[in-house]
Amino acid sequence: MGKIYMVGAMKGGVGKSVTVFNLAYSLRKMGKKVLAVDFDPQSNLTICFGADDVDISIADLMMDVIEDEKLPGREEYVRERNGVDFIPSSIGLSAVEAKLRLEMGSERMLAAILEPLRVDYDFILIDTSPSLGTLNINAMAVADEVIVAVNPQLLAMPGQSCARPSRSRWRRPSRDRSGYSKARSRIRSRWVNPFITASLWRNMRLRVMRAGLMADWRGR
Secondary structure, three states: OOEEEEEEOOOOOOOHHHHHHHHHHHHHHOOOOEEEEEEOOOOHHHHHOOOOOOOOOHHHHHHHHHOOOOOOOHHHHOEEEOOEEEEOOOOOHHHHHHHHOOOOOHHHHHHHHHHHHHHHOOEEEEEEOOOOOHHHHHHHHHOOEEEEEEOOOHHHHHHHHOHHHHHHHHOOOOOOOEEEEEOOOOOOHHHOOHHHHHHHHHHHOOEEEOOEEEOOOOOO
C-alpha cells in the first residue's frame, strides 16, 4: 500500500510545486508508481504538468464528496504525463474551501478520494497552498508524512515553525514524522544575519559553516 506525502509551507514561493513535480519524476525514474495531486487553487502544479484544458479537477471531486455524490470513474480525472499520474486543480477549489467550513467532519473529505487510490501507487504526493485553512487540514489528515518546503530566509522562517503544532493536532497516532525540503537555498554570506543563522540551526538542523550556510544533505 502506498504512502501519502503532503508538501506544504505557510510561505509562498518556497518551491512546493517544484518539489512535488521533481520528486514525482525522480521516484518514477526509480521505478515507482507515483500520483501527484494539485491541492492548491493557484494550480501551479497543474501548469507544471502542462494541463491546459481541465474537465474534472480535484475541486469537482471534493464537491462530489461534500454533496455525497458518487465519484466519476478514475480514468476521467487521473491524468498521465510522461509516466507520472496527476490530478489537476482549478480556481474552483477556493469555493470548496469556503464550503468546507460549514461541513461536519470536513477534515476527512480528501481522504475519501485518496485512500482508495493507495493500492495503485507507491507514492501519492500532495501539493498544497501557502495557508493553514481547511484544505491544508484535509491534506494533513490524510498524509502519512509532511515535507515542509523551506526557503532559508528571514520571512520564511515563521511559516515552517507554525507547521509543527498544526501537524501534531491533525495527524493520526501512527503518523509521527515530518521532513524538511531545502528549496532555493543558495545563500551568499552578505545575506546571512545572526537571526537567520540561529533560526536555521534551531529549526532545520543545518550546519553553520563560516559566513555561509550549507545544508547537511547530500546531492547539493
